[in-house]
Amino acid sequence: MANAKELDPSSSPKAFFGAELRRLREAAGLSQERLGELVFCSGTYIGQIEAATRNPQLDLAERIDAVLNTGGYLARLCPMVTRSRHADYFAAAAELEPMAVTISEYAPTLVPGLLQTEEYARAVIRAADPLALPEQVAERVAARLERARVLGGPTGPEFWCVFHEAVLRLPVGGAPVMRQQLHSVVELVSFGRILVQVLPFTAGAHASTAGMASLMTFVDSPPVVYVEGQHSGQLLDDPVLVAAYRRSLDLVRAVALSPEESLTLIKSTAEEFAR
Numbered sequence: 001m002a003n004a005k006e007l008d009p010s011s012s013p014k015a016f017f018g019a020e021l022r023r024l025r026e027a028a029g030l031s032q033e034r035l036g037e038l039v040f041c042s043g044t045y046i047g048q049i050e051a052a053t054r055n056p057q058l059d060l061a062e063r064i065d066a067v068l069n070t071g072g073y074l075a076r077l078c079p080m081v082t083r084s085r086h087a088d089y090f091a092a093a094a095e096l097e098p099m100a101v102t103i104s105e106y107a108p109t110l111v112p113g114l115l116q117t118e119e120y121a122r123a124v125i126r127a128a129d130p131l132a133l134p135e136q137v138a139e140r141v142a143a144r145l146e147r148a149r150v151l152g153g154p155t156g157p158e159f160w161c162v163f164h165e166a167v168l169r170l171p172v173g174g175a176p177v178m179r180q181q182l183h184s185v186v187e188l189v190s191f192g193r194i195l196v197q198v199l200p201f202t203a204g205a206h207a208s209t210a211g212m213a214s215l216m217t218f219v220d221s222p223p224v225v226y227v228e229g230q231h232s233g234q235l236l237d238d239p240v241l242v243a244a245y246r247r248s249l250d251l252v253r254a255v256a257l258s259p260e261e262s263l264t265l266i267k268s269t270a271e272e273f274a275r
Contacts, residue, residue: 007052013081018050020077024068025050039063044220055081055095086143089233093214093226096235098150100157100216104249107212108164110172111181114148115161115188120181121145123173128231151194157216160195162249162256168198168269175273182270186263197256198265206255213245 009019025035025046032050033043039060048054061074068074086094097103097114105112110124121144125137132140150156171178188194199206217223225236225245236242257265 012052013077014052014055017056017074017077017081018052021046021056021064021074022050024064024070024074028068030068035064035067038067042221053099055092057092086147087233090226090228092235093216093224093233094147096216096218096224097147097157099218099221101219102158102160102217103214104246105159105161105212105214106164106249106252107161107167109166109170109212111163111167111185112161112212112214113144114151114159115185115194116144116148117177117181117184118145119173119177123177127172151188154193156193158193158195160197160253162197162199162252163262164199165201165265168266171273179270179273182266182273186266186270189259189263195259196262196266197253197259198262199252199256200265203255206252213249215242215246215249 007015007018009016025032028035030038031043032046036043036046040063041060045054049056056074056078058075058078061078062072064070065072065074103114105114111120113121116124118141121141122137125140125144126132129136151159168182172181185196189196211227211229214226215223216226222237222239223242223246225242227234227236227245236245256262
């Protein structure tokens with residue numbers, strides 16, 4: 001992580017916010033750990049914001065303002081810092097993905113965004129917002145493909161996903177797009193650091209969440225879960241809820257096909273789309 005003292009505050013809105021937080025914290029005579037205790041987060045998180053490796057969240061900025069008696073200064077800076085190419089409800093989760101050590105996801109209806117091909121992503125985005133202008137669709141597709149780069153390097157997170165079999169059967173974008181998408185999943189798995197299982201229809205009732213759920217773990221921060229429905233999503237950090245989602249994901253993996261059986265099913269389904 002970059003040293004906050006070495007950052008140029010003028011280099012980005014995030015760096016400016018971090019510098020201002022550090023200035024206000026030190027003026028109050030508080031360490032990162034002590035400020036974290038007062039606002040109910042870790043000192044590491046405070047340090048990451050000061051070093052411009054994490055975006056500040058509005059609710060946290062408001063708590064810091066109250067503790068440091070800033071008159072709402074940091075909360076007013078937040079909109080400038082947290083602008084994102086992603087939907088507002090997903091922006092915080094997207095920011096955390098590159099920092100994760102592991103990402104475990106259950107996908108009930110669609111291929112996860114981190115594994116989507118360009119054509120599959122375009123079909124999903126168009127279906128969700130058929131009145132969107134072409135340039136808006138192109139921007140959203142680019143943002144989704146940019147996210148996927150996090151899995152491309154040796155230092156990226158390990159990604160373990162369970163697809164419901166419905167994901168393989170739903171002809172998003174038509175047969176050619178689905179065939180390309182499923183072949184892409186197989187190819188990505190062959191590179192390592194990505195593990196995919198399929199939850200077959202024959203599994204019947206199971207312990208999955210009602211919608212998608214993505215559990216992220218970190219080296220020096222507590223795990224979080226991102227859950228999403230139609231046009232909304234939520235990042236959860238409550239330890240009880242995180243533990244409950246972790247257990248659900250473990251149970252789903254236990255009844256899913258093995259990784260080898262899953263790849264066989266994905267390949268055979270891809271060929272069915274070729275016919």
